[in-house]
Amino acid sequence: MTGQDSKERIVSFGFEDVTETEKVARVKGVFRSVASRYDLMNDLMSAGVHRLWKHDAMNRINPQPGERHLDVAGGTGELGRAFLDLADKAGKRRGDTRQATAIVSDINDAMLEAGKARSDNARWGDRLSWVCADGQKLPYPDKSFDVVTVSFGIRNFADRVAGLKEFRRVLKTGGRLAVLEFSHMTAPILQDAYDRYSFAVIPRLGELITSDRDSYQYLIESIRKFPDQQTFKSEIEDAGFSQVSVTNYSGGIAALHFGWAV
Template structure:
């Protein structure tokens, strides 16, 4: 497994791509990235992953095992694709076995992303909340499932965000984090880096007219801890029975855990 990009920093700074910025500035810088990319975000996800992200998300929903009547908090939920998939999968089970509809809260710090999601069509099973992952405005033990897809690497204080996601879960609730990670072989890592650093920023400029945001996204992926290191962070937040599933040779990884 490749090593995570390392650089020294103080407690007063946070990584923003390959740069170190004051911790107090990272949130606004990340918000700017997604303000600029919101309109083309879903299209660029297809382009950047060659459409494979859809399969990763489908496998994530299968692992989440949605059930009728459950409540999901989709942290950094953006345009709500995971939340919609969750409630749709629960509805399929409800059609067979009965029960109440599942509900999901799409929680994201970026208003423009939420607005892009709303424009895809209102759904009474979904609610939308412009909130910070590090201080979720939900009561203790209110969710059956908490999910975060491709968002944890943009959080300033991961430990605080993970702890708050643990707090809002009911006992017996499940946590799923889908994130770009580190290829498990050197050969794949070389190919992946070549694609990421050469093609993705150029495609960002061509499709979204925004090279800088996609340069940041590539760099933030490279700076994110490897699978084992992030597994330890999830465990330190209080989650039990934490497991890691690599997708596409580690290009993405799904970390799952339980509140017991």
């Protein structure tokens, strides 16, 4: 190991401890492996409930005509197209013809290619764009966006605090941040039952659908390593966000953290 490598921070990759560089490389490998079946697996793992969580999150964001949206770790573009759809509906109600735009940013090129291939994304033309970028080092000037979202992606960051600071940097004053992530159940007895289900079923399902058990084993482990709702709320506040709120979904299986750049 070189002197430079020896100074790298050690972070978790599921239940393993690895360097930040190794985590980035291994996360890329995970999502490159599952990209073609990513949306299907999300539906199977949550029985489709993740779509309700995202719908509620997007209503909380309240997209408006002319706004710019950045979806970090945006994968196949689900939040980006939902943002544009709701912004257009708001404009139609008020007679506002300004067009919102959305950028799907992801560190994994395979996920972006899977998104570009979806027919429901093609209808938006150049209003929905795709950028391969690291969420911890976003290639945008300060105060570029009205809304930044990340859905089930921030736990895969090598340094989520660095990511949160980047989100704050690229948001305009008055901009909104919405982070939807798997979290911790509000009742310990439910957490125990959910853990048993997750570890017993989801890796096997991943093996059946994607022929990749190990990637889904990591994803389950990464959920368990993610901080609880109040700890993560404090991290968002420390990154410079105000009026940060937490909304638990399905007893805390997932949680929406919402904050303002003021």
